Amino acid sequence: MRSDIVSHGAGELTYEIRNIVNVAEKLQKHGVKINWENIGDPIVKGEVIPEWMKEIVAREAMHNESWGYCHTRGVLETREFICNLTNSRGGAQITPDDIIFFNGLGDAIAKVYGCLRPETRVLLPSPTYTTHSLGEAAHAHAAPVCYRLDPANNWLPDLEDLRNHVKYNPQIAGIMIINPDNPTGMVYPVETLRGIVAIAREFDLFIIADEVYNNIVYNGERTVPISDVIGDVPAIAMKGISKEFPWPGSRCGWTEVYNYGRDERFKKYINAILTSKMNEVCSTTLPQRTIPAIMQHPLYASYLAERIACYEKASNITYNCLKEVPGLMVNRTNGAFYMAVAFEDGLLNHRQSLPISNPEVKELVEGLVNAPGVSPDKRFVYYILAHTGICIVPLSSFNSPLQGFRVTLLEKDAAECERIYRTLAEKIGAYLKS
Secondary structure: OOOOOOOOOHHHOOOHHHHHHHHHHHHHHOOOOOEEOOOOOOOOOOOOOOHHHHHHHHHHHOOHHHHOOOOOOOOHHHHHHHHHHHHOOOOOOOOHHHEEEEOHHHHHHHHHHHOOOOOOEEEEEEOOOHHHHHHHHHHHOOOOOEEEEEHHHOOEEOHHHHHHHHHOOOOEEEEEEEOOOOOOOOOOOHHHHHHHHHHHHHOOOEEEEEOOOOOOEOOOOOOOOHHHOOOOOOEEEEEEOOOOOOOHHHOOEEEEEEOOOOOHHHHHHHHHHHHHHHOOOOOOHHHHHHHHHHHOOOOHHHHHHHHHHHHHHHHHHHHHHHOOOOOEEOOOOOEOOEEEEEEOOOOOOOOOOOOOOOHHHHHHHHHHHOOOOOOHHHHHHHHHHHHHOEEOEEHHHHOOOOOEEEEEOOOOOHHHHHHHHHHHHHHHHHHHHO
């Protein structure tokens, strides 16, 4: 090309959760059996959608209205239903006009960050879900600015670190949280949420709360939506059905806006997001129309509870398998269906490996791990993949200086789950001694 057509830093933005799939698929062709522990799709891991839910979707598909455009903000009846759910908790009160539907939260994230001025920054947690860090970095053409989640303290945020980032960086206009958290599985205590809201109020910031896992909690924990503690601080909550129903292929999520009219600049920002959505006319109609009927179905609560019980069991199996491995910082997860594990500093290096019997697989993996700039934890997960078939994700790919890995907790067979993570624990020990 006669000119540079890619924005600065774009080539460095990677989505390792999906990138490792390309490598795993190549290994499959060489006979490696893969255990997919890398991506949060319950359907891939064998979740069977109940007949009553399929019938609701099929019934909605028979209505002509489900085939047309809906309002740019979303189907009014569904927005009214969601509005009532939020308002019934007694926190921030919203109207249907405070809700905007998107084609999945990836769409919402792109527009929420994309409508910011390039010099405006949103403070992110570290580690953080890749779509947020990529979206924020892409709008600013700069590396994300992050506060620390502490693996030595159950992955809770370091509020002093968060406050200092805000205090000494006037370009920060917002704070983002994921609750329950991806990739760590941590659930924010209400006192921590109140502390973050207090910092936002003190420095006149807004909050973005990704709450797509808000109803997936276990081990006796409970989640507090940001709307319940937000008070008069402007905020955006992100929600969706991809993990909860689960229907990731629906690409159906929404934002709820709190305190829309409190600040003129925030109001203008939300209007810009809506205008950006208008350029697409609307989000997909059919999934939106199914939400009230599915959530109000008499079997919905028990179905969700059964799934959550499976995640709790997988969480505790995984924790019990990995916690005894020397050099790992392992925390019991209480929400979502992920676990992030960090290695103690200095344990990983570029000399460690595991034996790979297939020469073609060995050549492929060694070509990848010996490339310039490959982090030690990426080297680790590729050797684990080739040696065991267990597909996990390096923690450094979640915008973290920590070396480690993230796993999913979606294996429904308890015996298989135990086999996978006992194998992983054993091979971690072997890798560290190599």
